[in-house]
Amino acid sequence: xxxxxxxxxxxxxxxxxxxxxxxxxxxxxxxxxxxxxxxxxxxxxxxxxxxxxxxxxxxxxxxxxxxxxxxxxxxxxxxxxxxxxxxxxxxxxxxxxxxxxxxxxxxxxxxxxxxxxxxxxxxxxxxxxxxxxxxxxxxxxxxxxxxxxxxxxxxx
Numbered sequence: 001x002x003x004x005x006x007x008x009x010x011x012x013x014x015x016x017x018x019x020x021x022x023x024x025x026x027x028x029x030x031x032x033x034x035x036x037x038x039x040x041x042x043x044x045x046x047x048x049x050x051x052x053x054x055x056x057x058x059x060x061x062x063x064x065x066x067x068x069x070x071x072x073x074x075x076x077x078x079x080x081x082x083x084x085x086x087x088x089x090x091x092x093x094x095x096x097x098x099x100x101x102x103x104x105x106x107x108x109x110x111x112x113x114x115x116x117x118x119x120x121x122x123x124x125x126x127x128x129x130x131x132x133x134x135x136x137x138x139x140x141x142x143x144x145x146x147x148x149x150x151x152x153x154x155x156x
Contacts, residue, residue: 004069004070004071005071006069006070006071006099006113006114006115008087008099008101008113009087009089009099011087012085012086012087012099012100012101013047013086013087013088013139014046014047014050014085014086014087015083015084015085015086016043016046016047016083016084017081017082017083017084017105018039018042018043018081018082018084019079019080019081019082020039020076020077020078020079020080020081020082021078022078023035024036024038024039024078025077025078029077029078030075030076030077031075031076031077031111033072036070036072036076036102036112037068037070039082039084039102040070040084040100040102040114040116043084043086043100044086044098044100044116047086047098051138053135056123058120058132058135059132059133059134059135060132061120061121061122061129061130061131061132062120062121062122062123063095063118063119063120063121064118064119064121065116065117065118066095066117066118066119067116067117068114068115068116068117069114069115070112070113070114070115071112071113071114072111072112073110073111073112073113074104074109074110074111075111076102076104076111080104080105080106081104081105081106082102082103082104082105082111083102083103083104083105084100084101084102085100085101085103086098086099086100087099087100087139088138088139089139091131091136091139091140092131093130093131094119094120094128094129094130094131095117095118095119095120095131096117096118096131096136096139097115097116097117097118098115098116098117098118099113099114099115100113100114100115100116101113120132
């Protein structure tokens with residue numbers, strides 16, 4: 001079976017720190033694989049909140065997670081603080097990928113990386129909708145630098 005390989009951007013649009021609780025641990029006393037995605041979900045919520053959005057209202061559209069892929073790279077333990085970086089990339093008509101990386105703060109050790117595909121959704125009419133133009137424009141590369149603007153960091 002081919003291994004998943006996720007290439008990360010040179011920089012992230014947003015970063016936040018999240019401390020791991022005992023409830024994140026499994027019987028091996030390290031971050032549970034399923035609960036790792038809850039940490040990523042919390043980072044995604046903070047990313048959206050930093051721009052004044054929620055998962056139900058990004059310029060009038062909600063989002064649905066359409067797929068996820070990740071690579072586990074090292075153990076993480078109770079009490080460690082992780083920095084989660086997020087970058088919005090690979091836009092199409094109805095969605096984009098949120099690329100993310102998780103690092104332990106003190107050592108810089110990479111714990112995991114991945115991508116979450118999101119699709120924009122009109123919850124009132126129960127159908128997929130286009131990516132809001134303002135959201136897509138925020139992450140479009142500038143013609144001069146090909147860089148994307150960063151969002152303000154959040155640490156709550």
